Amino acid sequence: MKTDPKPQPAKFGSLLGVGPGEVPVYSSDYASADKAELPNRQAYHSYVDGLFMGYKWQCVEFARRWLYLSKGYVFDDVPMAYDIFRLHSVRVVADGTRLPLRSFRNGARRWPEPGCLLIWDEGGEFDITGHVAIVSEVFKDRIRCIEQNVENSVWPEGQTYSRELRVTVTQDGGYWIDCSYSDAQILGWVMQTADDAFAEPLVEVDPRLFNLELREVPDDGRADACWLDASNPPEAAYLEMMGGAKLVRDDGDRTKYFVMGETAKKELRRATNELHAMFMRATQYALQDDDLLRKFNLPPVLWPRIRQSWENRRNQMITGRFDFAVSEQGVKAYEYNCDSAACHMECGLVQGKWADHFGCTVGHDAGEDLFEDLVGAWQKVGVKGTLHIMRDRDPEEIYHARYMKAAIEAAGLSCKVIRGLSGLGWDDQGCVVDEDGVRIDTVWKTWAWETAIDQLRAECDAEAENLRLHKTIDRRATAPRLIDVLLRPDVMVYEPLWTLIPSNKAILPILAMLYPNHPYLLDTQFALTGDLARNGYVAKPIVGRCGHNICIYDHNNDLIGETVGQFDDRDQIYQQLFRLPVIDGLHVQVSTFSAAGTYAGAGVRVDRSPIITTLSDLPALRIVEDKELAGG
Structure with a gap:
């Protein structure tokens, strides 16, 4: 039939x-x-x-x-x-x-x-x-x-x-x-309806459930043993960078870890998903307004390319990282690192291996799903041919690139790592090739887009005009530069060029305008306002990395924290002061990772100073039932 x-x-x-x-x-x-x-x-x-x-x-x-x-x-x-x-x-x-x-x-x-x-x-x-x-x-x-x-x-x-x-x-x-x-x-x-008979109760969440707790496992003589696999390329690079199997640099803290309740984790998951959508809307808004786009300090010659990237590749972002303050005072996002975000391996692999080695069975690993979610994100974009990972020679970028390579290959894609630019050349058609002569068509990079843009800013007007016209210059007499790869119209780059917008802190005042008094956002402005000055604020460069060039002022306008770096010449934004919680002398920041735009895992970064930098430690984070918390 x-x-x-x-x-x-x-x-x-x-x-x-x-x-x-x-x-x-x-x-x-x-x-x-x-x-x-x-x-x-x-x-x-x-x-x-x-x-x-x-x-x-x-x-x-x-x-x-x-x-x-x-x-x-x-x-x-x-x-x-x-x-x-x-x-x-x-x-x-x-x-x-x-x-x-x-x-x-x-x-x-x-x-x-x-x-x-x-x-x-x-x-x-x-x-x-x-x-x-x-x-x-x-x-x-x-x-x-x-x-x-x-x-x-x-x-x-x-x-x-x-x-x-x-x-x-x-x-x-x-x-x-x-x-x-x-x-x-x-x-x-x-x-x-106003009738709440048989409805879900509107229960106010106990704010104490958002407090993290610091705990410790017994040493039992395990701290000095190597608990990472030196035969695994990502772990070998991590071991070399850290000088051994460790998540923190202070040997006295090697057995310490943090726990977070399920309620806080669910709120962070919701915040990550909601904020990603909000950052995307703010990106669309900024790209439609030339006056706003100027505040991002991006070369105008790139604007059409960025807009085209947004229109064509809106759903091709692989991963990003939100940085949060999480405590009984609330859940507040500081920024969204959509372009060349780091710390994925610490979240998705190292903290889980730490728990296995030390026998930490409390709750579950906050990053246990990150690797599989990254694999899924790569499968969705459907890369064809060989994907090249471009990394600099920074030790952290080595293990970060190798970890992502493992996810890319697990997604069924062919992948090669490029170390710096020295091995690159040109083929007969004027296309960039790697040292084996393989044409570079698709790239995932650890370099920030801003690095390539700085190179573009240093070039002459003729270079900008060629870029405006999408004209490819045959430079076979000289070695390829970073912009010869990342800004070629025939090279597909991840993260896409449009991620320059949500990663730039100029997006934060736009978010504050679009979503006033939103519970996850901090008041942020392009100019210092009276309200910010009266209540304390943080001055940040619109483009920065690793926590550099940040100044924190309290309500008396006294400087209470400062970092230096290479971004002191950039325009600034001014963000409401919302202090990180301090636990056992450590300022604790929670980071969540997105994969294909949705929550994929979480980790913590801690520091004795109020500003988290690339040198801040990343102890393990475990998720526990609310009833297991001291305030539960």
């Missing part, structure tokens, strides 16, 4: 149907999108009455558009669809007032109602993002919803809904919606 073939997806943007509320549902089959009609990321923005609804034609875009057109209110920006489940209010567009939202866990005794939001958790079919739909009809044995970005086929004639899901009502009146995908899970539904 033959079964009906699965309907073919409709072309991107095709009308699939119209349900209750008369709001159209469109196909989001991105593979069929017309590049002539949708030439860049901006073209995918969906607006109604000048209000940004989301990206065409995703699930969140439809949910927000349906609520606005049918109810007159919208929910706030969310990084992922599943984050809607934790919202507490919606905004009435006409007057800006707020109306309460309540979330009901799947199986709740208050049934969903037409017009409420049905929320799927992340995972399986809805990996990373989760999903949201609008409930259109409710029955005892089934529920109907309207949605985008699931099934992209046109609805059958006469049908007024996207999908129908089975329902089981338990003896106590609990309403259980069955997910049609075996690998996905429905969180529940979100309703605009």
